[in-house]
Amino acid sequence: xxxxxxxxxxxxxxxxxxxxxxxxxxxxxxxxxxxxxxxxxxxxxxxxxxxxxxxxxxxxxxxxxxxxxxxxxxxxxxxxxxxxxxxxxxxxxxxxxxxxxxxx
Amino acid sequence: xxxxxxxxxxxxxxxxxxxxxxxxxxxxxxxxxxxxxxxxxxxxxxxxxxxxxxxxxxxxxxxxxxxxxxxxxxxxxxxxxxxxxxxxxxxxxxxxxxxxxxxxxxxxxxxxxxxxxxxxxxxxxxxxxxxxxxxxxxxxxxxxxxxxxxxxxxxxxxxxxxxxxxxxxxxxxxxxxxxxxxxxxxxxxxxxxxxxxxxxxxxxxxxxxxxxxxxxxxxxxxxxxxxxxxxxxxxxxxxxxxxxxxxxxxxxxxxxxxxxxxxxxxxxxxxxxxxxxxxxxxxxxxxxxxxxxxxxxxxxxxxxxxxxxxxxxxxxxxxxxxxxxxxxxxxxxxxxxxxxxxxxxxxxxxxxxxxxxxxxxxxxxxxxxxxxxxxxxxxxxxxxxxxxxxxxxxxxxxxxxxxxxxxxxxxxxxxxxxxxxxxx
Numbered sequence: 001x002x003x004x005x006x007x008x009x010x011x012x013x014x015x016x017x018x019x020x021x022x023x024x025x026x027x028x029x030x031x032x033x034x035x036x037x038x039x040x041x042x043x044x045x046x047x048x049x050x051x052x053x054x055x056x057x058x059x060x061x062x063x064x065x066x067x068x069x070x071x072x073x074x075x076x077x078x079x080x081x082x083x084x085x086x087x088x089x090x091x092x093x094x095x096x097x098x099x100x101x102x103x104x
Numbered sequence: 105x106x107x108x109x110x111x112x113x114x115x116x117x118x119x120x121x122x123x124x125x126x127x128x129x130x131x132x133x134x135x136x137x138x139x140x141x142x143x144x145x146x147x148x149x150x151x152x153x154x155x156x157x158x159x160x161x162x163x164x165x166x167x168x169x170x171x172x173x174x175x176x177x178x179x180x181x182x183x184x185x186x187x188x189x190x191x192x193x194x195x196x197x198x199x200x201x202x203x204x205x206x207x208x209x210x211x212x213x214x215x216x217x218x219x220x221x222x223x224x225x226x227x228x229x230x231x232x233x234x235x236x237x238x239x240x241x242x243x244x245x246x247x248x249x250x251x252x253x254x255x256x257x258x259x260x261x262x263x264x265x266x267x268x269x270x271x272x273x274x275x276x277x278x279x280x281x282x283x284x285x286x287x288x289x290x291x292x293x294x295x296x297x298x299x300x301x302x303x304x305x306x307x308x309x310x311x312x313x314x315x316x317x318x319x320x321x322x323x324x325x326x327x328x329x330x331x332x333x334x335x336x337x338x339x340x341x342x343x344x345x346x347x348x349x350x351x352x353x354x355x356x357x358x359x360x361x362x363x364x365x366x367x368x369x370x371x372x373x374x375x376x377x378x379x380x381x382x383x384x385x386x387x388x389x390x391x392x393x394x395x396x397x398x399x400x401x402x403x404x405x406x407x408x409x410x411x412x413x414x415x416x417x418x419x420x421x422x423x424x425x426x427x428x429x430x431x432x433x434x435x436x437x438x439x440x441x442x443x444x445x446x447x448x449x450x451x452x453x454x455x456x457x458x459x460x461x462x463x464x465x466x467x468x469x470x471x472x473x474x475x476x477x478x479x480x481x482x483x484x485x486x487x488x489x490x491x492x493x494x495x496x497x498x499x500x501x502x503x504x505x506x507x508x509x510x511x512x513x514x515x516x517x518x519x520x521x522x523x524x525x526x527x528x
Contacts, residue, residue: 017459020451021316022381023466052315056113056179060452064459071461090320090380101318102382 001074006037010044010069017064020057024100026065030092033083042076044069049088058082112178114185116453121195122171123446127517129163130435134506134513137431141490141506142499148422149286155210160430161296162202162225168438169304170195170232172445173255180251180311183242190235198228205273214277222273229266233259250327254307257335261299264342268292283346291345298361299338301434302398306330306368309391309437313372316444317388318380326371333364358409362402369395385468386476390440393484397432401425416497423494431509432487439483439516443476447523455528470526475519482512 001009014032015025026032026048034047046065050058062080069078093101136159137144140152148154174191178184185191201224208218237259246252269292275281281288310327313319340357344350372395384392404425408418444467451467458464489505492498 016463018464018466020448020456020459020467022318023468051318052311054180054182054311055315056448057452057456060456060459063456066460068460088320090318090378093318093380098380101380103380 003037003039006039006044006072006074007035009072010035010037010046010075013068013072014046014065017061017068019051019061022101024093024097026061028094028097028100030088030094030097031061042074043079044072044075044077045079045081047081047083049083051088053084112182112184113452114174114178114188114191116449118188118191119171119175119449121192122167122174123442123520125195125199126164126166126168126171126438127442127520129159129167130439130513131510131517133160133164133431134510137490138503138506138510141493141502144423144494144502144506145419145497147419148426149289151210151212153423153426154212155206157293157426157430158206158209160435162206165301165430165434165438166229167195167198168442169301170198170236172308172441173236173304175445175449176308177236177239177255180255180308181240181243181246183239183246186235186239186242190231194228194231194235196228197224197231201225201228209273212276216277219270219274219277222270226266226270230263233262233266250324250331251307251311254303254310254327254331257331258300258302258304258307261295261303261338265292265296265300268295287345287348291342294338294341294345297429297434298334302365303331303334305394305434305437306334310371310375312441312444313375313391316381317375319375319378321378322371322374326367326374329367330364330371333360333367337361337364354409358405362406365398365402369399385443385473386480387440387443390436390443390480390483393480394433394435394437394440397428397436397487401428401433404428420495420497424491427487427491427494432491436483436487439479442516442520443471446520447471450523450526454526458528464528465526470523471519475515475522479512479515479519482508482515486510486512 011027011032014027017026018024019026019029019031022029029051031048031050032046033049036045037043038045046069048061048065050061062082065080066078069075133156136156140156144153174185201221204217204221205225207213208215208221237256240252240255241247247256268288271281272285272288272292275285306327314322337357337360340353340360344354344357348354404421408421408425413421447467447470450470455464486505486509489508490502491505493501493503493505
C-alpha cells in the first residue's frame with residue numbers, strides 16, 4: 001500500500017468514530033487536521049483537534065481514533081496529537097456535516 | 105495536554121450519588137407541593153412554605169448542582185478533584201443535616217436539634233464549596249477566566265448564604281439577631297438563589313451552550329457585564345437587607361441585577377444565533393423556559409417593590425416569585441441540563457470503551473426525544489397552572505398545576521432510570 005493509499009484508508013476509517021454529543025463523525029465535524037504514515041515502522045500519526053479545549057469527550061475520541069486506526073492492516077502503532085492551532089471553527093464542518101446538523 | 109479532561113473525571117459513583125439524591129428529592133418536593141397546593145396561600149413565613157422551599161432547594165436543586173459541579177470542575181478547569189473522600193464526607197454531612205433541617209423547618213420545631221441539624225448541613229455545604237473552590241484554583245489561568253470567575257463567585261455566595269442560613273436557624277431556636285430575621289431571610293434567599301445558582305448557571309451555561317450547540321464567536325462582553333452587575337447588585341441588595349433599609353441602594357442593586365440578567369439573556373441569544381446545530385431539543389426548550397422564568401421573577405420582584413399592593417395580593421406575588429425562582433428558573437434548568445449530563449455520564453462509563461470498535465449510540469440516543477418532550481411539556485404546563493392558581497387565589501387550579509408538576513417529576517425520574525439502565 002502506498003502512503004497516499006494508507007492515508008486515504010485511515011481517513012475513511014475515521015468516518016466510524018463519532019462525537020458522542022452531536023453524533024457527527026470526526027471527519028465531517030472537521031476535527032481531523034492531518035494524517036501521516038511511516039511505512040518503515042508502520043506508524044500512523046493523526047493530528048486532530050476538539051471543538052473546544054474543555055471538551056468532556058476529548059479523551060474518548062482520542063481512544064476511539066487509536067482503536068479504529070489500529071484495526072487497519074499494516075498499522076503497527078497509532079499516535080494521536082491534539083492541537084488547538086488553528087482552533088476549530090464551524091467553517092471546518094463539511095457540507096455533509098452541515099446537512100446532518102439540519103442546515104440544507 | 106489540553107483537551108484530555110476526561111482523564112480527570114471523578115468516579116461515576118460519586119456523581120451518581122449526588123444526582124440520585126437530587127432526583128429523589130425532586131419527586132419528594134413535587135409530592136409535598138401537591139399535598140400543600142390546596143392551601144398554598146398566606147404569608148411566606150410559615151412552616152409549610154419554608155419546608156417546601158428548603159425541600160426544593162436542599163433536596164433537589166443543591167445536590168444536583170453539587171453532582172454536576174463535581175463532574176464539570178475537572179472538565180472546565182482541567183484539574184482533578186482534590187479529594188473524592190472529602191466530597192463523600194461532605195455529602196454525608198449534607199444528607200444527614202439536610203434531612204433533619206427540612207423536617208424541623210417544615211414543622212417549625214424550634215428545639216435544640218434544629219441548630220444541630222443546621223450545623224451539620226452548614227458543614228456539608230462549606231466542605232463541598234471549599235473542596236470545589238480549591239480544586240478549581242489549582243488551575244489559576246482557568247480560575248481567572250469568565251467561567252472560572254462565575255463559578256468561584258457562585259461558591260462564595262453559597263458560603264455566605266449557608267452562613268446566614270445557619271445563623272437564622274440558631275435565631276429560630278434562641279432569638280439573638282439584632283437584625284430583622286425576615287430581612288436576613290431575604291438576604292439568605294437572594295444570595296442562594298441568584299448568587300449561587302444564578303451565577304453558576306450563567307457561567308457554566310455559556311460554556312455548555314457553546315459546546316452543545318457548536319456555537320463559536322459570541323462576544324464575551326455581555327458575559328463580563330452579567331458577572332459584574334449581578335455581583336455588585338447582590339452586594340447592594342444584601343447590604344440593604346442586613347444593614348438597611350436603604351431604599352436608594354436597594355433600587356440600584358435591583359437595577360444592576362436586572363441589567364445583569366438582561367446581559368446574560370443577550371449572550372444566550374448571541375450563542376443561539378451562531379449555533380451550528382439547528383434543531384433545539386427538549387433540553388434547550390427547558391433551559392429557555394428557565395431563562396423566561398428568571399425574567400418573570402424580575403418582573404414580579406419589580407411589581408412587589410414599587411406598586412402599592414394590598415396584603416393579599418402581596419402574599420400571592422411573593423408566592424409567585426418563589427415559584428418562578430425555584431421550580432421555575434432553577435428546576436427547569438436543572439432538569440434541562442440533566443438531560444445532557446446523565447446520558448453523557450452513562451455513555452462515558454458504559455459505551456465509550458467501544459468507540460472505534462463498533463457502532464455505539466450517541467449520548468442523546470440513550471433516551472428517545474419524545475419522552476423528553478412529554479416531560480418538558482408536563483413540567484412547563486404544571487408550573488404555568490400553578491402560577492395561575494397562585495395569582496388568582498384558586499385552589500383547584502393550584503391543585504391541577506401541582507398534580508401535573510408531580511407527574512412531570514415522576515416522569516423525569518423514569519426517564520433518568522431508563523438512561524441508567526442502558527447497556528451496550
